[in-house]
Amino acid sequence: AQLANQIAAGEVVERPASVVKELVENSLDAGASEIEIVIDRGGHKRILVRDNGCGVAEAEITLALSRHATSKLSSQDDLAHIDTLGFRGEALASISSVARLTMTSRPMDQENAWQAQASGRDMTVVVTPAAHPIGTSVEVQDLFFNTPARRKFLRSEKTEFNHIDEQLKRLALSYYPVSIKLTHNGKLLRHYRAAKTPEQFERRVSSVLGKGFTEQSWALDNQHQSLHFWGWLGRPEVARSNSDHQYFYVNGRAIRDKLILHAIRQSFAAILDEHVYPSFVLYLELPCDQVDVNVHPTKHEVRFHQARLIHDYIQKIISEVLHSQLD
Numbered sequence: 001a002q003l004a005n006q007i008a009a010g011e012v013v014e015r016p017a018s019v020v021k022e023l024v025e026n027s028l029d030a031g032a033s034e035i036e037i038v039i040d041r042g043g044h045k046r047i048l049v050r051d052n053g054c055g056v057a058e059a060e061i062t063l064a065l066s067r068h069a070t071s072k073l074s075s076q077d078d079l080a081h082i083d084t085l086g087f088r089g090e091a092l093a094s095i096s097s098v099a100r101l102t103m104t105s106r107p108m109d110q111e112n113a114w115q116a117q118a119s120g121r122d123m124t125v126v127v128t129p130a131a132h133p134i135g136t137s138v139e140v141q142d143l144f145f146n147t148p149a150r151r152k153f154l155r156s157e158k159t160e161f162n163h164i165d166e167q168l169k170r171l172a173l174s175y176y177p178v179s180i181k182l183t184h185n186g187k188l189l190r191h192y193r194a195a196k197t198p199e200q201f202e203r204r205v206s207s208v209l210g211k212g213f214t215e216q217s218w219a220l221d222n223q224h225q226s227l228h229f230w231g232w233l234g235r236p237e238v239a240r241s242n243s244d245h246q247y248f249y250v251n252g253r254a255i256r257d258k259l260i261l262h263a264i265r266q267s268f269a270a271i272l273d274e275h276v277y278p279s280f281v282l283y284l285e286l287p288c289d290q291v292d293v294n295v296h297p298t299k300h301e302v303r304f305h306q307a308r309l310i311h312d313y314i315q316k317i318i319s320e321v322l323h324s325q326l327d
């Protein structure tokens, strides 16, 4: 079973940033409104994610660390209606197979917290009483300590930290109501405050991508039948130089989709008569029976049931924005 976990870890746990992604997604699934991420040495040494979510009960804490144990899916039928980020029950088992993992948790209705530890080869989970406020902390130390081949592929502290930073930006641009803090080597570097109104949304985007981004963008907001498409579109003059701010969310999930990117590029190309790399933070919301989000385990791809229609809709709306702003 341990070998299976390590193989599965190859898919889920590529580098510290992927550990951060899995842990933060668990905190989001747990309904947390505050998430703190503490990193030491680019995550090589230590990754800690603390939340104020629903917690894990004493009776479930061992199970939470074992493979294919998920509390989020009760039948095959649920697969079609997934509204949580996780559902495969693999992340914690995979991570603990290649690191030393400690989960400390206290649900609201429990007097005390409990801690479970699992690390590397012997997957024996040790559970002890602990002190913790309502919510959960997961600490991952010495990533890849027992898989030297993988450890070799870790890049410098700085590079790995940048990946973590980028991963959190991607999450912070969705999940507006959740406050996210990031500390590296003892220094609080990011604090994305919870946002609930459109003005606060814009402030959050500024704090994630810098004031320059929102100042050099056009806001858009369109409702068409059951589709809602909104966000910020970088002005074409920035598009020529800056291509790294490309964020697209479908029903709140970050995706990287060729079809979508094509639609956006086409609208720019038609107007500017040249190929540019526009920057954007855009959100498409549509009924969940019109899209499959689970095409790929890492879930960056989606399948729209009416792909052509979505493509043309996005192209049309963006072209309208460009026309109205440039005319």
Ligand code: ADP
Binding pocket: 022, 026, 027, 030, 051, 053, 054, 055, 056, 064, 065, 069, 070, 071, 072, 085, 086, 087, 088, 089, 090, 091, 092, 093, 136
């Ligand atoms: P999945 O997210 O696919 O269910 P994971 O391995 O990521 O699988 O997590 C296993 C289980 O552990 C989850 O289903 C959940 O019940 C529990 N869990 C993990 N992290 C948290 C957390 N931060 N708060 C509450 N429960 C958690």
Ligand code: MG
Binding pocket: 022, 025, 026, 085, 086, 087, 091, 092
């Ligand atoms: Mg998960």
